[in-house]
Amino acid sequence: MTLSPLVVLDCDSTTIQDEVIELLAEAAGSRDQVAEVTERAMRGELDFAESLAERVSTLQGTAETVFAQAYGRVRLSPGIRELIAAVHERGGKVGVVSGGFHEVLDPLAEDLGLDFWRANRLEVIDGHLTGRTVGPVIDAAAKAAALREWAEASGIPLTATIAIGDGANDLEMMGVAAIGVGYNAKPVVQDRADVSITDDLALAIPLLDRLA
Structure with missing residues (x-):
């Protein structure tokens, strides 16, 4: 019998097609600068926390109305609703x-x-x-910790977990999960993922039946 699964996804360029920091930066007039730093961070060429601080600093002085503007432009990745529905049908959880x-x-x-x-x-x-974040930075280690925490809270063993991401800061959580899935992934992630898929998150649904 297949266990109820836990699937944990990265957000930007995985759950959604966009990089939210770039949508925010567009309103602040710094999108090109931010996009270059984001790309280098996702390839694993920059420390994530440092790159985050550098990108967020460009947003200083932007009105908070930018959040609603950015959310209005978010595009879901194909297959995300189908994947979530499939996990829930199996009694599982999605984070x-x-x-x-x-x-x-x-x-x-x-x-x-x-x-x-x-x-x-x-x-x-x-x-x-203000151009700053508050609270803990969600970096690679924090992503892995979240997967472990949510699995424990749900009573789901790590052997029944899948992690899906595209960038270098997703590798730690992919390493913790039973199956690490690269989605439209950067080369460093493709090299280390157990499975790579492109363009449609519903392609991950058959993996749910491989969990034990």
């Missing part, structure tokens, strides 16, 4: 852990019916972004 931001992930989680979610939080003072 999204993001190096992005709660301010966009919170409404997305409600829309998708996620069981768990975690992300960075941007500091806002007097209605404007």
Whole structure:
């Protein structure tokens, strides 16, 4: 009998097609600069926490109305609703852990019916972004810790877990999970993933029946 699974996904460029930091940076006029840093971080060429701080600093002074603008432009990745439905049909749980931001992930989680979610939080003072985050940085280690925490909270063994991501900061959680899936992944992730899929997250559904 297949156990109820836990599937944990990265958010940006996995659950959704976009990089939220880039949507926010577009409003701040710094998208090109931010996109270059994001790409290098996802390839594993930069420390994630340092790259996050560098990118967030470009948002200083932007009005907090940018969150709703960014969420309005988010595009779901093909197959995400089907994958979530398949996990829930098996009595399982779905979590999204993001190096992005709660301010966009919170409404997305409600829309998708996620069981768990975690992300960075941007500091806002007097209605404007300060260019800093508050609280712990959700880096590679934090993503792996979230998967372990959610599995324990759900009574789901790690042998019944799948982690799906595209960037270098997803590798630790992919290593913890029974099956690590690269989705439209950077080369460093493709090299280490157990399975690689492209363009449609529903392609991960058959993997649910490989869990024990």
